[in-house]
Amino acid sequence: VQRSMNEKGQFTIGIDLGGTSTRVGLYGSTMQLVDSYRMPTRVSAGPSACVGEMAGAIFPLLRNNGIVAGDVLGIGIGSPGPINLHTGVLGVLPNLPGWENFPLRDALAEAAEIPTILESDANAAAIAEWKFGAGQESVLDTMAVVTLGTGVGSGLILGGRVWHGMSGMGGEVGHATVDPNGVLCNCGSRGCLEMYASANGLLRSATEIAKSAEGSAALRKLVAEEDSFTPQEIASLAEREDDRSARIVFERMGFYLGIGIANLINTLDLPIVIVGGGVASAWPLFAPEMFRAVREFSVVYRMVTPSQNETLEWNRTFIRPALLGPSAGLLGAGLLPRLAAIESTSVDTSLTPEMA
Amino acid sequence: VQRSMNEKGQFTIGIDLGGTSTRVGLYGSTMQLVDSYRMPTRVSAGPSACVGEMAGAIFPLLRNNGIVAGDVLGIGIGSPGPINLHTGVLGVLPNLPGWENFPLRDALAEAAEIPTILESDANAAAIAEWKFGAGQESVLDTMAVVTLGTGVGSGLILGGRVWHGMSGMGGEVGHATVDPNGVLCNCGSRGCLEMYASANGLLRSATEIAKSAEGSAALRKLVAEEDSFTPQEIASLAEREDDRSARIVFERMGFYLGIGIANLINTLDLPIVIVGGGVASAWPLFAPEMFRAVREFSVVYRMVTPSQNETLEWNRTFIRPALLGPSAGLLGAGLLPRLAAIESTSVDTSLTPEMA
Numbered sequence: 182v183q184r185s186m187n188e189k190g191q192f193t194i195g196i197d198l199g200g201t202s203t204r205v206g207l208y209g210s211t212m213q214l215v216d217s218y219r220m221p222t223r224v225s226a227g228p229s230a231c232v233g234e235m236a237g238a239i240f241p242l243l244r245n246n247g248i249v250a251g252d253v254l255g256i257g258i259g260s261p262g263p264i265n266l267h268t269g270v271l272g273v274l275p276n277l278p279g280w281e282n283f284p285l286r287d288a289l290a291e292a293a294e295i296p297t298i299l300e301s302d303a304n305a306a307a308i309a310e311w312k313f314g315a316g317q318e319s320v321l322d323t324m325a326v327v328t329l330g331t332g333v334g335s336g337l338i339l340g341g342r343v344w345h346g347m348s349g350m351g352g353e354v355g356h357a358t359v360d361p362n363g364v365l366c367n368c369g370s371r372g373c374l375e376m377y378a379s380a381n382g383l384l385r386s387a388t389e390i391a392k393s394a395e396g397s398a399a400l401r402k403l404v405a406e407e408d409s410f411t412p413q414e415i416a417s418l419a420e421r422e423d424d425r426s427a428r429i430v431f432e433r434m435g436f437y438l439g440i441g442i443a444n445l446i447n448t449l450d451l452p453i454v455i456v457g458g459g460v461a462s463a464w465p466l467f468a469p470e471m472f473r474a475v476r477e478f479s480v481v482y483r484m485v486t487p488s489q490n491e492t493l494e495w496n497r498t499f500i501r502p503a504l505l506g507p508s509a510g511l512l513g514a515g516l517l518p519r520l521a522a523i524e525s526t527s528v529d530t531s532l533t534p535e536m537a
Numbered sequence: 538v539q540r541s542m543n544e545k546g547q548f549t550i551g552i553d554l555g556g557t558s559t560r561v562g563l564y565g566s567t568m569q570l571v572d573s574y575r576m577p578t579r580v581s582a583g584p585s586a587c588v589g590e591m592a593g594a595i596f597p598l599l600r601n602n603g604i605v606a607g608d609v610l611g612i613g614i615g616s617p618g619p620i621n622l623h624t625g626v627l628g629v630l631p632n633l634p635g636w637e638n639f640p641l642r643d644a645l646a647e648a649a650e651i652p653t654i655l656e657s658d659a660n661a662a663a664i665a666e667w668k669f670g671a672g673q674e675s676v677l678d679t680m681a682v683v684t685l686g687t688g689v690g691s692g693l694i695l696g697g698r699v700w701h702g703m704s705g706m707g708g709e710v711g712h713a714t715v716d717p718n719g720v721l722c723n724c725g726s727r728g729c730l731e732m733y734a735s736a737n738g739l740l741r742s743a744t745e746i747a748k749s750a751e752g753s754a755a756l757r758k759l760v761a762e763e764d765s766f767t768p769q770e771i772a773s774l775a776e777r778e779d780d781r782s783a784r785i786v787f788e789r790m791g792f793y794l795g796i797g798i799a800n801l802i803n804t805l806d807l808p809i810v811i812v813g814g815g816v817a818s819a820w821p822l823f824a825p826e827m828f829r830a831v832r833e834f835s836v837v838y839r840m841v842t843p844s845q846n847e848t849l850e851w852n853r854t855f856i857r858p859a860l861l862g863p864s865a866g867l868l869g870a871g872l873l874p875r876l877a878a879i880e881s882t883s884v885d886t887s888l889t890p891e892m893a
Binding site for chain 2: 263272273321323335337339340342344345346347348349350351352353354356357358359360361362366368369370371372373440443444445447448449450451452477478479480481483484485498
């Protein structure tokens with residue numbers, strides 16, 4: 182009998198399913214990235230075809246690294262939400278039109294012939310920041326990770342458990358109301374955090390400010406340019422050219438993000454809130470106003486985080502930028518099978534999807 | 538050797554410490570109320586004197602019922618928050634001026650010579666509603682209890698654990714922001730839920746509406762009457778006399794309460810939110826607008842609670858009035874020693890105060 186050089190279950194596969202591209206990562210036993218593959222997500226081809234492409238990417242990834250399917254503990258896949266984590270079925274996803282009600286978990290497990298765990302991309306990123314990023318040293322294993330991307334995602338780790346909630350959506354902090362008189366959101370609510378703190382929200386806000394009395398000629402010019410009207414360019418206008426109205430765009434974002442974080446802290450008395458995602462890279466531009474708003478709107482934050490006494494480290498609420506960057510979601514997805522496999526797992530198994 | 542007729546640890550004592558009165562309850566092994574005692578809280582006499590009075594009330598309660606201290610498993614005391622549950626020390630309490638930083642748990646344990654557990658009154662009420670009230674049949678043991686009293690208190694039960702948070706405050710939903718442009722709160726924040734949905738908030742709101750164009754002569758008259766200007770009288774004006782402006786007072790309250798609840802559901806994907814406290818008795822007056830606002834502001838609620846399909850009971854979010862009335866806090870306090878004593882306790886011991 183021939184024996185594989187690799188230990189059974191030594192490897193895991195992470196998949197980060199996005200609206201534009203899908204990444205597949207092969208991880209070793211200490212979560213080192215052995216190999217990875219990136220491909221466009223052919224959304225319009227439909228979910229079955231894309232699942233076939235994912236499986237099609239996994240096979241060469243294993244073969245090229247001398248790994249057989251039996252060496253793989255499992256696949257973890259992070260998907261845009263909402264997802265029903267109990268059934269492994271997708272909900273109605275704005276970024277993946279036509280994919281609603283697709284049984285992603287079971288379809289992938291069948292196509293790849295490897296046990297599969299489905300998570301929301303925001304929870305996957307939160308798991309990575311918890312275990313390897315900005316939340317590593319949290320003694321309470323409790324944190325919120327707010328991811329500012331195209332939209333605003335969120336993942337809650339509460340007492341060492343990924344919080345999945347009743348329906349498996351685990352909460353949508355991006356759709357918490359930060360202003361009941363605010364702008365209408367795509368979700369149908371009004372004044373959602375996402376309308377102010379996501380990339381799209383930032384562009385909307387910049388357009389509004391450009392048109393207002395506060396708008397500079399430079400900001401108006403940027404708004405009119407289709408291709409270069411991005412959060413990065415607004416940040417560049419604010420930082421390099423010290424454009425006052427571009428600064429206001431980020432200050433407004435920081436204000437509303439601060440209200441959202443204040444409500445999280447008021448509600449859950451959290452030790453750490455981590456802010457990640459592409460937009461979070463503009464931290465120096467929005468963080469001062471964010472901290473000011475958190476202090477203004479959170480009595481819990483004020484009580485545990487006295488501004489005069491920063492030495493009470495044991496019960497200070499930290500608000501920190503994420504450490505892992507855009508690969509957090511992939512790493513977190515790759516971690517899922519390992520977390521589920523650990524006997525004394527920190528993941529609440531009662532609320533975690535079973536291996537398909 | 539004489540043996541007591543009672544089993545050791547058969548009884549528990551609950552204490553509900555309030556700003557105006559303190560209740561002491563003696564509970565049997567199935568949490569039946571054996572006997573109780575009520576006394577005014579002499580706030581100005583200071584916490585040490587009041588702790589002496591609590592102990593002084595416990596001794597006759599036991600003696601009159603033929604119980605010795607050894608038959609008592611422990612004392613549970615519910616106190617207005619904020620409290621540091623890790624140390625058992627009171628914070629800065631608006632309703633108990635001069636009591637700040639008092640080590641209530643240890644002082645009572647010493648005075649009564651019985652092990653003592655300290656909880657916030659809101660968490661104690663939440664525990665009672667969870668185990669004996671509106672949250673009994675929750676299969677996920679997950680719920681939020683929002684208590685509308687003089688202020689707005691909150692207790693979260695998450696996956697079978699009382700959520701205590703980092704500093705032991707366990708969250709202050711009453712101070713979550715429901716309107717960033719709203720009125721200033723005593724806590725120093727702006728637009729807190731408490732400013733709209735508590736008894737005091739309701740009176741403030743009624744005063745505002747009475748002065749406005751919407752105010753009726755009857756409401757203005759009520760506002761001017763010092764003694765009878767109460768939530769009950771406003772409710773009576775709305776219900777019995779169908780006064781439109783009195784109805785608006787409760788509709789506005791329902792609107793903001795709905796935003797607060799929507800944010801809880803958006804953040805935590807909760808199966809049950811329970812609304813208790815004195816003001817909650819006006820349920821028919823505020824609930825329709827509350828439900829409307831929850832639906833307007835919570836995408837999570839809308840997704841799991843389709844208005845056309847109320848048969849999906851397994852993943853419907855329930856918003857319900859509390860069942861236990863004003864004794865919930867006392868019952869929950871009396872339950873604390875028993876919950877802590879159960880080996881396979883549902884209370885997260887890592888975040889629960891130790892027996893003093």
